[in-house]
Amino acid sequence: MTETSETRELPFKLPGNIQFDPERGARMFTRHGHTGFLGMEYVTHGEDWMELALPWREDLVGVEETGVLASGPIISLLDNATSMAVWTKLGTFSPQVTLDLRIDYMRAAAPGKTVIARAECYQVRRSMAFVRGVAHDGDPDDPVAHTAGIFMMLGSQEWTRA
Amino acid sequence: MSEFRLPPYARAMGMEIDHIEDGVPIIGMDFADRTQGRPGFLHGGAIGGLLEMAAHAALRAELDRQGNESRMKPINITIDYLRGGVQERTYARGEVLRAGRRVANVRVEAWQGDRAKLVASSWMNFLLAPPNEA
Numbered sequence: 001m002t003e004t005s006e007t008r009e010l011p012f013k014l015p016g017n018i019q020f021d022p023e024r025g026a027r028m029f030t031r032h033g034h035t036g037f038l039g040m041e042y043v044t045h046g047e048d049w050m051e052l053a054l055p056w057r058e059d060l061v062g063v064e065e066t067g068v069l070a071s072g073p074i075i076s077l078l079d080n081a082t083s084m085a086v087w088t089k090l091g092t093f094s095p096q097v098t099l100d101l102r103i104d105y106m107r108a109a110a111p112g113k114t115v116i117a118r119a120e121c122y123q124v125r126r127s128m129a130f131v132r133g134v135a136h137d138g139d140p141d142d143p144v145a146h147t148a149g150i151f152m153m154l155g156s157q158e159w160t161r162a
Numbered sequence: 163m164s165e166f167r168l169p170p171y172a173r174a175m176g177m178e179i180d181h182i183e184d185g186v187p188i189i190g191m192d193f194a195d196r197t198q199g200r201p202g203f204l205h206g207g208a209i210g211g212l213l214e215m216a217a218h219a220a221l222r223a224e225l226d227r228q229g230n231e232s233r234m235k236p237i238n239i240t241i242d243y244l245r246g247g248v249q250e251r252t253y254a255r256g257e258v259l260r261a262g263r264r265v266a267n268v269r270v271e272a273w274q275g276d277r278a279k280l281v282a283s284s285w286m287n288f289l290l291a292p293p294n295e296a
Contacts, residue, residue, distance in 0.1 A: 033198035034205035059174040070171035071236055072214055076207020098206040102240040 020087040022050060035080055038073050048089035049120040052081045056112050067111035071145075074115060074135055075103055078147040081119035082131035086151055089121040089129075094153055096129065101149040109144045113137040119147070127153055166222035172215050175208065179219070185227065186255060187219040193249040204247030209272055209282050212254045214239060217268040217286040220256030225290075228261065232290040237265070241284040250274045252281060264290055 026042035029035060030052070038060065043051040054060075054069075054077045062070025079098060087093055109115050118140070119133030128150055135145040166187060168177055175197065180190030191197065191212050199205030214236065221234055254272040266288040272281045 033195055034208050035199075037196035038207075059170050061170045064169055070169060070211065070214075071239075072171055072175070072207065072211025075210035075214070075239070075241075076205060079205070079207045079210070095200075097200070097246065098241075098243045100240070100242050101206065101210070102238065103210075104238040105236045108235075 018093050020091060020093040022084065022088040025087060025093065026050060026052065026084055029080070029084070034076060038076055040077060040080060043116060045084075045088050048085060048122070049118060050081050050084040050088050051116060051118045052077060052084070053114050053116050055114045056109075061111075063108075066108075068108045069111070069115065071103075071105060074105075074109070074117075074145055075101070077115060077117045078103060078119060078133050078135055078145065079149075081117040082121070082133050082147065082149055083151060085119045085121040085131055085133070086124060086129040089124055095155065096151040096153050099128070099150045099152045101147060104146045106143050106145060109135075109137045115144060116140075124153075129153060166219045166226075168215065171211065175211060177212060177215055180253060183255065185223055186257070187216075187223060189216045189219060189254050191252050191254075193247075193251065202249060204252065204281070206241075206243060209243070209247055209252070210239065210241055210284075212252060213241060213256075213270045213272055213282060213284045214286065216254035216272075217256040217270045217284075217288075220270070221258055221261065221266050221268055221288060224258040224261050224266075230261070230290075231293040233293055234266070235289040235291055237287040237289050239284055239286040241282055243282050244280045247272075247281045248274060253277075256286075261290070266290055 022045040030040040041053045117135045123130040132148045134143045136143045177191045179187045197208040256270040270284045
């Protein structure tokens with residue numbers, strides 16, 4: 001983390017890397033823990049991007065009177081989509097943690113509608129991966145939220161240590 | 163006065179008002195499978211959701227003190243993740259730095275056992291909308 005040179009080009013090796021199949025990986029990750037609880041689903045992916053969906057659910061509502069989805073689940077959706085975009089670009093499952101995430105809320109998601117997040121990893125370095133993404137509820141040109149973030153790449157042992 | 167009440171999402175995630183500190187609700191959330199990201203650690207989104215809830219709660223409390231019934235609409239949030247959230251209860255508290263006529267700026271921090279060791283620090287901006295507007 002104290003390195004100042006981040007110019008090394010891909011491909012590079014981190015210890016313990018394993019192949020990341022974007023579709024299988026996304027389907028697996030969205031079954032467990034927080035993502036499983038929220039009911040996230042894999043939609044599609046490209047070379048350096050991932051698309052995930054979050055179907056509307058009554059217990060994820062943030063404003064009871066209107067039925068608008070809370071923004072917390074949208075943070076989670078964008079966090080996961082951006083994180084998986086990094087693995088998709090790398091082609092390997094490289095341990096990483098979120099360093100920072102910024103989310104701009106354009107408008108509230110329409111009640112009852114599934115929210116789709118499309119995220120891309122536009123640059124990856126040895127220690128950091130740079131991501132951005134958009135969440136919408138049907139029309140990508142009328143987004144609900146935009147995000148930009150940075151992930152820290154870790155050694156495989158660091159991932160499961162505090 | 164519109165007292166702050168945790169919405170369905172917060173209740174489903176196990177968030178609750180832990181206690182009130184200088185008039186500001188401290189939101190607590192226990193570790194559970196539903197909050198877990200990488201094995202053994204809190205999910206960044208669960209931390210984000212907790213931070214936002216604490217920001218909402220702190221701002222509502224401040225607006226109530228002012229007798230201001232404006233609705234709070236999130237504009238944006240910037241989250242710095244400082245250390246992994248372990249399998250412990252997590253707390254978050256918001257500090258309203260400014261609640262103006264149209265915009266409110268709230269600083270929010272989350273911690274676990276040791277309050278000096280923050281799990282996350284964030285900044286959230288809100289648009290204040292008149293209570294009667296649909």
